[in-house]
Amino acid sequence: MDYRQIPAIFVADAPGLDFLNSVATPVDEEVDWISDGEGFLAWLEQAGMVPPAALAALRSQSTRAELDAVAAQARALREWFREFVQKRKGRPLTARNLRELAPLNQLLERDDGYGEIVADVTGGVSPFEFRANRRWKSAESLLMPIAEALARLVCDEDFTHVKACEGPRCTLMFADHTRGHARRWCSMAICGNRAKVAAHRARLKEQENS
Numbered sequence: 001m002d003y004r005q006i007p008a009i010f011v012a013d014a015p016g017l018d019f020l021n022s023v024a025t026p027v028d029e030e031v032d033w034i035s036d037g038e039g040f041l042a043w044l045e046q047a048g049m050v051p052p053a054a055l056a057a058l059r060s061q062s063t064r065a066e067l068d069a070v071a072a073q074a075r076a077l078r079e080w081f082r083e084f085v086q087k088r089k090g091r092p093l094t095a096r097n098l099r100e101l102a103p104l105n106q107l108l109e110r111d112d113g114y115g116e117i118v119a120d121v122t123g124g125v126s127p128f129e130f131r132a133n134r135r136w137k138s139a140e141s142l143l144m145p146i147a148e149a150l151a152r153l154v155c156d157e158d159f160t161h162v163k164a165c166e167g168p169r170c171t172l173m174f175a176d177h178t179r180g181h182a183r184r185w186c187s188m189a190i191c192g193n194r195a196k197v198a199a200h201r202a203r204l205k206e207q208e209n210s
């Protein structure tokens, strides 16, 4: 199914996992929201990961082939990281896992970030606030906010509560931040209802057979 027909899915409660969920099967057919350069730009916009002005500038500066190439890099990064998360989810990460993350560190090294002092409108102790910015020099810089989201996932999340949806054919993942860590579904709308309907059908069948 074409990604243009359906909004991207943001149910993971962690941007790094939302990125893994940029390919999914929300109904019957698989949808890859970053299957080409235009899709990648649209997904980044929906994710709020790149300022709209930077997206517009890169869209006009880059050729279609350059944008498609960076989308391909993003898909490769996504599938590499999916393997890591699938292998490590459900229990805490350990310092030994750092070696496996070397490709992510290599990508982070290329980031062109700079800091800026700006007025703090929230009324803190100082009238200023420190803001982290990034230079958007080429289409490849679009990978940087994603690299940052993946890095934050391994640095800030307890992998014990990183879960895959229990929906039988669902591939969505999420960070379970509920109080009792009892979340089972990507979302009630996608898989929760499907499970309810299946359970209801099974009960009806049992009644018929008894």
Ligand SMILES: [Zn+2]
Pocket (backbone or CB within 6 Å): 165, 166, 167, 170, 171, 172, 185, 186, 187, 190, 191
């Ligand atoms: Zn699901």
